[in-house]
Amino acid sequence: MGLIVQKYGGTSVGSLDRIRHVAEKVIETKQQGHDVVVVVSAMSGETNRLVGLVESLAKDPDPREYSVVVSTGEMVSMALLAMCLMESGFPARSYTGAQAQIFTENKCVKARIEGIEPHALKQALQEGIIPVVAGFQGVDSYGNITTLGRGGSDTTAVALAASLEADECQIYTDVDGVYTADPRIVSEARQLSHITFEEMLELASLGAKVLQKRSVELIGKYKVPLRVLSSFHDGPGTLITYEEVAMERPLVSGIAFNRTEAKLSIIGVPDQAGVAAKILTPIGEANIDVDMIVQNKIDDGLTDLSFTVAREDYQKAMSILQKVATSLEAKGVTGDAKIAKISLVGVGMRSHSGVAPKMFQVLGDAGINIQLIATSEIKISVIVDEKYLELAVRALHAAFGLDKEANEEFDPKM
């Protein structure tokens, strides 16, 4: 008997039939003797419909009013689910962000949760009522409706689980859990029964779409036991763990990738202290986020610097870089929007140095040229030509044995 926070995403509540199915899953958990707090997203498509209304009226929509409109999506799904639970004889009550007292910073969109006053929800639980909370929304100190940004329903669930000291936070989605790689690209990809928090954080940052980065950060902060599982198929999903058991872990837990970045290079810049800052500051001032940064010093007192940005910022970044190149008297600039970023992630890398050379070898054997490399303690990322993406991911998946159960049986958490 414990307290479980369950979050159901947009596809999980995407139709009235799906909402009825979610009600059954909630009731199942309740009948197993647990208390349940449910967090729901808007029915799939609904947020896009609402954003569409806003965008056809205003080029630069007022953030406060934007949040009022889009927050209604979750209000509808939460109330429909609460109704459905009551129809089956289980007392339930819906809560908007304001009613659940989810307080955010005074910023109407992409607001961060600052605190939750869970009194009303605890009261409901004590009365045997299943609270159904709107994901993705909160209230600021002026009583304005705020939204957390897309994917914010995960954040709501994690913050509620932390605030209520839940025994588990379950994120129901349209995938079965976390895989060694995207199963649409690698047919041998295998679902992981567990993954460490740090690995999950890297995977989220790298664009694996299972969990939003912000919610992963939050679970790390509060050490919320979190499970990702499917609302469409039964199964244990993937549990995110906090204990380090690196020696028993495989070297590489998963492969992430994206095609959402573009690469820019400035070539032959006279090398001097602070040159990287001179190049990247104007980019940052234009609100363009830079991801990977690699600098190569060339022997004749010149240096090359390459970096990646979101692909939609490519043209803007390029025109800024051209101006910078002129003022720094660089030899030139180049760029490539058709790149892919592939990353190996695994806490086992900490204690094994052989991962990077093996990765480069595998890609080399497949005839794939590496354009940029960046590493962190538990991750190696490379940039390659976009056309080699699938080839590279499949070759790496096989070479690191991700299709095999590996040594997960040694994990004490199992």
Add this chain to the structure above:
Amino acid sequence: MGLIVQKYGGTSVGSLDRIRHVAEKVIETKQQGHDVVVVVSAMSGETNRLVGLVESLAKDPDPREYSVVVSTGEMVSMALLAMCLMESGFPARSYTGAQAQIFTENKCVKARIEGIEPHALKQALQEGIIPVVAGFQGVDSYGNITTLGRGGSDTTAVALAASLEADECQIYTDVDGVYTADPRIVSEARQLSHITFEEMLELASLGAKVLQKRSVELIGKYKVPLRVLSSFHDGPGTLITYEEVAMERPLVSGIAFNRTEAKLSIIGVPDQAGVAAKILTPIGEANIDVDMIVQNKIDDGLTDLSFTVAREDYQKAMSILQKVATSLEAKGVTGDAKIAKISLVGVGMRSHSGVAPKMFQVLGDAGINIQLIATSEIKISVIVDEKYLELAVRALHAAFGLDKEANEEFDPKM
């Protein structure tokens, strides 16, 4: 320079183009030097869509959750309109029922407004911000979202106008104002430039769809100067007045009618004290509202009693009446669902006794049999066979000269 509360109904905000048009009308009023508070309904069709979602999930939907779902319709339209005003450079801010502090009784649907704390709205007005308030919704003392029942947006506007002591409450709708009769039935029907509150109250009760009865009651209580006008065509609309100027008023101001009632009769009941109560109490206990009631004493110690109910309650009322007839040893029961109710309304009737005889004469000349008659101080209603409805209304409209401007020029308010 005054304060005007403007309410725009569902068809007035029925599309993004219509919302843009409403923004222009609000700005026009603002540019005339007035402060404006706007109340909006949901975009037309939206409430029905939301109710449809609810009804496909639950046969007997929980009232609290029902209100959560349907209240989102007004939230979307209010925020879209606020955004639109801002796009044109006019500061605006949307308010839910809770944010506007419209407090209702603790009853989630068809709740009555108990009070408004207009501090936030007054503050916004002082800052030059146009408040856009969701119609049809409020908040109860527990913080639950409540709804006022269909047409409640008019009530919201009137209550806000009273609370803010507005100089005028303007109800924008898809008709140009109040007519002498429904122009779809009587092509000669004429728009009234003004009408007394009492006449409006009778017309609303009788089913003229311009204003909801509840909002008319409210304007009477607070003597809110109210104007009904079209958001589709320019024009002065119809002003509702409070001063009595009966001598200068035409005898009859308008003709209302409906086809939404059914007639039931119990025949040959042994006449005794309290027999009407014995007949009607079981009907009331079944939550069936009775409208007209007529009792005829027959000379042989028997009495007949007829009454009308909403047509959808006809079968239910009939089966109750049959049981009552048996227990009271009545001779029998009859009924007719195909009836129409036609009413003449006018404060001039108070000082002129000739209206009723003339009405009966006109109908008789047209060969229309009158089934029931009921009168009040400023109204005469008759029940006739439904098939004579149009014929009767047109004959009465002509006979009472409603197609002519009459003596409205004598009204001191003009």
